[in-house]
Amino acid sequence: MSPINNLSNTANGAASTAEGNSGATAFKVESPNVRYTDDSIESSYSYDTTIVSRDASSGQLKAKPTQVQYQFRTKTHVGRVGLMMVGWGGNNGSTLTASILANKKGISWETRKGTQTANYFGSLMMASTVKLGVDEQLKDVYVPFNQVVPMVHPNDVVIGGWDINSANIGDAMRRAQVLPVDLQRRVYDDLAQLKPLPSVYYPDFIAANQEERADNLIGGTKQEQLDHLRQDIRNFKQANGLDRVIIMWTANTERYADLLAGVNDTADNLLQAIADGHEEVSPSTLFAVASILEGAPFVNGSPQNTLVPGVIDLAERERSFVGGDDFKSGQTKIKSVLAEFLVNAGIKPLAITSYNHLGNNDGHNLSAPAQFRSKEISKSSVVDDMVGANNLLYKKGEHPDHTIVIKYVPSVGDSKRALDEYVSEIFMGGLNTISIYNTCEDSLLASPLIIDLFMMTELMTRVSYRTANDADWMPFHSVLSILSYMLKAPVVPPNTPVVNALAKQRMAMENILRAFVGLAPNNEMLLEHKAFH
Numbered sequence: 001m002s003p004i005n006n007l008s009n010t011a012n013g014a015a016s017t018a019e020g021n022s023g024a025t026a027f028k029v030e031s032p033n034v035r036y037t038d039d040s041i042e043s044s045y046s047y048d049t050t051i052v053s054r055d056a057s058s059g060q061l062k063a064k065p066t067q068v069q070y071q072f073r074t075k076t077h078v079g080r081v082g083l084m085m086v087g088w089g090g091n092n093g094s095t096l097t098a099s100i101l102a103n104k105k106g107i108s109w110e111t112r113k114g115t116q117t118a119n120y121f122g123s124l125m126m127a128s129t130v131k132l133g134v135d136e137q138l139k140d141v142y143v144p145f146n147q148v149v150p151m152v153h154p155n156d157v158v159i160g161g162w163d164i165n166s167a168n169i170g171d172a173m174r175r176a177q178v179l180p181v182d183l184q185r186r187v188y189d190d191l192a193q194l195k196p197l198p199s200v201y202y203p204d205f206i207a208a209n210q211e212e213r214a215d216n217l218i219g220g221t222k223q224e225q226l227d228h229l230r231q232d233i234r235n236f237k238q239a240n241g242l243d244r245v246i247i248m249w250t251a252n253t254e255r256y257a258d259l260l261a262g263v264n265d266t267a268d269n270l271l272q273a274i275a276d277g278h279e280e281v282s283p284s285t286l287f288a289v290a291s292i293l294e295g296a297p298f299v300n301g302s303p304q305n306t307l308v309p310g311v312i313d314l315a316e317r318e319r320s321f322v323g324g325d326d327f328k329s330g331q332t333k334i335k336s337v338l339a340e341f342l343v344n345a346g347i348k349p350l351a352i353t354s355y356n357h358l359g360n361n362d363g364h365n366l367s368a369p370a371q372f373r374s375k376e377i378s379k380s381s382v383v384d385d386m387v388g389a390n391n392l393l394y395k396k397g398e399h400p401d402h403t404i405v406i407k408y409v410p411s412v413g414d415s416k417r418a419l420d421e422y423v424s425e426i427f428m429g430g431l432n433t434i435s436i437y438n439t440c441e442d443s444l445l446a447s448p449l450i451i452d453l454f455m456m457t458e459l460m461t462r463v464s465y466r467t468a469n470d471a472d473w474m475p476f477h478s479v480l481s482i483l484s485y486m487l488k489a490p491v492v493p494p495n496t497p498v499v500n501a502l503a504k505q506r507m508a509m510e511n512i513l514r515a516f517v518g519l520a521p522n523n524e525m526l527l528e529h530k531a532f533h
């Protein structure tokens, strides 16, 4: 299997390989609180919060401004980074691989509307900006999101992975029917060289209709399979001279695994369950354990409960990163904006009905009840935090009617059709109905999210912090809740809040990166434009 990064120029004379710009930053901070060393950026940061309490006698709420002094250290050398996708031969995996190759080689292709050039639209990191500050004329200055702190560039990534299906990535791209034919033609020869590693297949965890794809398998016991996957990761790292590898699950949605005491509740029980070949250990959990034991961050792009308590316990013990669940790409992403807008505008959603149909293999797998249930769960929890934050509109425990429907219609392929209806109570008992029709290739929404998840996860492997209570530099918690913006059902450290509101998630990411370089949070108060002088 030759990773994307080692490919020669293609026969069609694509432009020379455009190495990325990993590690580039758009600015330097001039502050006594920020120190640039040969290999890191160190910042001293005052984290301001407000602690609220209630007076025991009067019942009055009290708000107390509070500061915690942090030090952050970001290693600035990115190094050689790899991405190993589980489900590499799927629509997302093949589309992403082809698209990164097209960007890397500066490939353009012909369409009905003229020449199209490769880009990274839809990626927060690669195609959005953040406000750095204001210039001397008090005009806003914006910089690329991926240049606030040194980040890996997708053009520099070495891509590999596994699939239960043996199709090479060129044929997988053709099978996916996502990308324009002229682009497919220009990248096919390169992609046809890329072959997914054999993977782990337990029929009980995905739809029976996937069985015919399963011709590229690792045999043996679960322990032998775990050891095999770990060796795969080590081989990939060594063969490509990588400093680190990120493992991304973009394989099919699995059914939920039962949470069983003594089986997957702790790290040791989970490792023993694998040794015992316990049937409730899913392929995705096996990949998560292999990744953690190899110190490779693992991100779950699907909705199933891969990150069982035993996985979290193991990740915490090994100080390895995990993240999930389920790429937040279309209907749910819009919902995490629209629901917040409505509730924060004092408008009360009464019913949110989300229907979609699609005809790709993901849709085929989701046509089975157990796999649909995993997706229904991840799509249903997205408004909980917004509703819970407004007790003026919703009594405790009150919730909008929220319905999720997914149908499989083969003829539409990857071009998902999503229809949403929001019925809300407005002023004086009025009703407002918002209807949305949203269609596009689903994989063109998800692929850029894989880039963002990969880039942010890689960054977090180079960041550490300490406070006055820490004797040494500490990594962030193993469960990367900073990834929430890209995920439908964010997994967070135990006993911490889940935030789904998209604006809050973006603000958190933006301001945490600003803190890494000693900059205060963006607050948009614009006092300089509101005062008399």
Ligand SMILES: NC(=O)c1ccc[n+]([C@@H]2O[C@H](COP(=O)([O-])OP(=O)(O)OC[C@H]3O[C@@H](n4cnc5c(N)ncnc54)[C@H](O)[C@@H]3O)[C@@H](O)[C@H]2O)c1
Residues within 6 Å of the ligand: 086, 087, 088, 089, 090, 091, 092, 093, 162, 163, 164, 165, 199, 200, 201, 202, 206, 213, 250, 251, 252, 253, 254, 283, 284, 301, 302, 303, 326, 327, 328, 329, 330, 360, 361, 362, 365, 442, 443, 445, 446
């Ligand atoms: N917009 C989106 O496409 C989107 C959004 C959110 C979540 N997702 C999730 O991302 C995942 C992938 O989506 P897709 O459209 O690429 O699906 P897909 O069916 O095209 O690809 C999944 C791939 O995984 C492979 N696979 C299944 N089980 C495997 C295993 N145990 N090991 C290795 N490979 C395995 C299959 O052979 C297939 O090639 C799905 O779970 C989907 O629900 C997709």
Ligand SMILES: O=P([O-])([O-])O[C@@H]1[C@@H](O)[C@H](O)[C@@H](O)[C@H](O)[C@@H]1O
Residues within 6 Å of the ligand: 327, 328, 329, 330, 331, 332, 333, 356, 358, 362, 363, 366, 375, 379, 406, 416, 418, 442
């Ligand atoms: O991201 P989103 O559009 O809310 O949800 C999508 C679902 O509506 C779709 O049916 C499924 O195939 C995709 O994997 C994705 O999960």
